[in-house]
Amino acid sequence: MTTSFYPPQRTLMGPGPSDVNPRVSQAMARPTIGHLDPMFVAMMDEMKELLQQAFQTGNQLTIPVSAPGSAGMETCFVNLVEPGDTVIVCQNGVFGGRMKENVERCGGTAVMVQDEWGRAVDANKLEDALQAHPEAKVVAFVQAETSTGASSDVKTLVELAHRYDCLTIVDAVTSLGGTELRVDAWGVDAIYSGTQKCLSCVPGLSPVSFNDRAIAAIKGRKSPVQSWFLDLNLVMGYWGQGAKRAYHHTAPVNTLYALHESLVILHNEGLENSWARHRLHHNALKAGLEAMGLTFVVPEAERLPQLNAVTIPDGVDDAAVRGALLNDYNLEIGAGLGPMAGKVWRIGLMGYAARKDNVLKCLAALDEVLGRINAPVNNGVAVSAALAAYK
Amino acid sequence: MTTSFYPPQRTLMGPGPSDVNPRVSQAMARPTIGHLDPMFVAMMDEMKELLQQAFQTGNQLTIPVSAPGSAGMETCFVNLVEPGDTVIVCQNGVFGGRMKENVERCGGTAVMVQDEWGRAVDANKLEDALQAHPEAKVVAFVQAETSTGASSDVKTLVELAHRYDCLTIVDAVTSLGGTELRVDAWGVDAIYSGTQKCLSCVPGLSPVSFNDRAIAAIKGRKSPVQSWFLDLNLVMGYWGQGAKRAYHHTAPVNTLYALHESLVILHNEGLENSWARHRLHHNALKAGLEAMGLTFVVPEAERLPQLNAVTIPDGVDDAAVRGALLNDYNLEIGAGLGPMAGKVWRIGLMGYAARKDNVLKCLAALDEVLGRINAPVNNGVAVSAALAAYK
Structure with a gap:
């Protein structure tokens, strides 16, 4: 009650707040x-x-x-x-x-x-x-x-x-x-x-x-x-x-x-360079998520690079997955909002969070957690698909 | 334009923001x-x-x-x-x-x-x-x-x-x-x-x-x-x-x-201890200001310890005094607001700023600056009056 608050060091890949530089x-x-x-x-x-x-x-x-x-x-x-x-x-x-x-x-x-x-x-x-x-x-x-x-x-x-x-x-x-x-x-x-x-x-x-x-x-x-x-x-x-x-x-x-x-x-980065960076890491994240078999909510032409909403596979416990990512990996991804609650995850790649190490961390963690709870996705392929997309 | 902003280290004794712990x-x-x-x-x-x-x-x-x-x-x-x-x-x-x-x-x-x-x-x-x-x-x-x-x-x-x-x-x-x-x-x-x-x-x-x-x-x-x-x-x-x-x-x-x-x-300080600390340093500041001949705007019985409004002596240039305090001492005191602009100074003793070293710094600086511009106050007595009030 009377002591300072020391927050954990999370990786913030939800809908915001995003990782602070x-x-x-x-x-x-x-x-x-x-x-x-x-x-x-x-x-x-x-x-x-x-x-x-x-x-x-x-x-x-x-x-x-x-x-x-x-x-x-x-x-x-x-x-x-x-x-x-x-x-x-x-x-x-x-x-x-x-x-x-x-x-x-x-x-x-x-x-x-x-x-x-x-x-x-x-x-x-x-x-x-x-x-x-x-x-x-x-x-x-x-x-x-x-x-x-x-x-x-x-x-x-x-x-x-x-x-x-x-x-x-x-x-x-x-x-x-x-x-x-x-x-x-x-x-x-x-x-x-x-x-x-x-x-x-x-x-x-x-x-x-x-x-x-x-x-x-x-x-x-x-x-x-x-x-x-x-x-x-x-x-x-x-x-x-x-x-x-x-x-x-x-x-x-x-x-x-x-x-x-x-x-x-x-x-100093340059505004257009920042836009391009968000697109680059989105493409890699997308390659990894799709290799696992996860599908995006938004059609490709209308999709934001910085906010990646994917459908939660049938039978998968939304809260259990997000809880494991948070507790085991200190990784926050976003829940669905309003009528999409429980149906989608929102993976943010915003600002300082739009980095290669975050993309790979997120894919590896999601892969392991979904495998652990036996979700119907392809495991073990997400990171290599993302790495291929970076080439 | 494209570099970080490094603010100076001020002593904040205006109406707020006050010194941050x-x-x-x-x-x-x-x-x-x-x-x-x-x-x-x-x-x-x-x-x-x-x-x-x-x-x-x-x-x-x-x-x-x-x-x-x-x-x-x-x-x-x-x-x-x-x-x-x-x-x-x-x-x-x-x-x-x-x-x-x-x-x-x-x-x-x-x-x-x-x-x-x-x-x-x-x-x-x-x-x-x-x-x-x-x-x-x-x-x-x-x-x-x-x-x-x-x-x-x-x-x-x-x-x-x-x-x-x-x-x-x-x-x-x-x-x-x-x-x-x-x-x-x-x-x-x-x-x-x-x-x-x-x-x-x-x-x-x-x-x-x-x-x-x-x-x-x-x-x-x-x-x-x-x-x-x-x-x-x-x-x-x-x-x-x-x-x-x-x-x-x-x-x-x-x-x-x-x-x-x-x-x-x-x-951890205790709420009533904090109230008493504001009163203590107010009393010392007041002793110093009054020894110089400055007068308070508010009658003693209705006066806040943490916000000390004093009348600017006739003929003294408000902005010049506050400017010298800021530029020479990194000390901020407050200007008058609304119809009191140019007529009063507001000296804050709030929170972490309510400290003995701040009281003495403020009095010494104000004393020197007013002496420098030849204001009609008693110089050289403020700090000793404050120290006496602490005894």
């Missing part, structure tokens, strides 16, 4: 300074530029919200949705459902466009909804569905929304840093992400970015933003340009050190 | 594990007990909100205030004004009871307001006004509110761990705090506690909570009892390690 942990432990200290303000300016690079945007309003990804989602909705607004939400997994909750709590009406879980968002269905709802003001969807591993085509969906004069809100929690994302080139109006996925940072912050069109919508609101904490009119006063910062809330100083370090690492 | 920084750098990991869940259970001790409560719903103190404030208001509700807000500084903003953004009506900035909340004025507004549902006030250093009498104000059948929301951001606070004995219904003040933890979390009466009010709401992220009905599913936790958002794992460590430190 040791440089990030060290950065976070550096001395706390004031949130209005000139040295801190200079770091904030650097952070904004690094975030702009990661998002591939020139948007001035590109900042980390001082709370986890769910608060980043809420930041987008409470600032852009007013009572009475219609928002088209494309749902193909758990997080589209959370968007619906957000719309309704803002007093808006959510028009749901349902896609099969495990598939990308269908642009044709979105167009039908846009035609049926000319009153719609916003289209919202998830680029990288963490609950299934499906990747949706942001560029096409945003173009379509703009053709019907809608703003777009994009969930990039699991995509940022791990898979192609170009906010400006694709015209995304508002986007949010998280730090604990492909950025290899600790959880607790939510990078967001808003373009001029989104800012104009916020400034033109008829009603005040319902959240004081997430009101961008106020947050901009602290994260604005120049040396003069207005106190809004106390920034999570040390977690921001961590994010800064993770963005420096990403910058 | 090095044990806390080390705890935060420990390996990240999953937010549903059984080891993490066990740590969460310990954390709840430690928070209950710090708040002096048996309230089951005693948890850290995954965002800074402003979000803790918003958690209290969005869960307890519904559209059309009347809330009496006692304002004696900046943070009462922020409470008003919260009430209004929840669709409530704020009845403001104004007290002089730098004074405690006046129970008589509150009673007048309670009599004039029998429709009031909630009374909200700040125990420890960080903008002025005034301490209000929680026990008396809560008793009064209950006599008129109101719930109470208390801001304990700057008081928790530093000055007497007894949630159960005083009957507080809902309370929020921050980690970056007298707990000596990094900023980024907001401990909150709700009693059964407050929970009944939340469960009996007619309208949904407007924030998804801060909806306690959902948050309780993750922070609830037992091994089964429902995923709500990804907890800020490493910052929670930090808070756990700071609560272990507080527990």
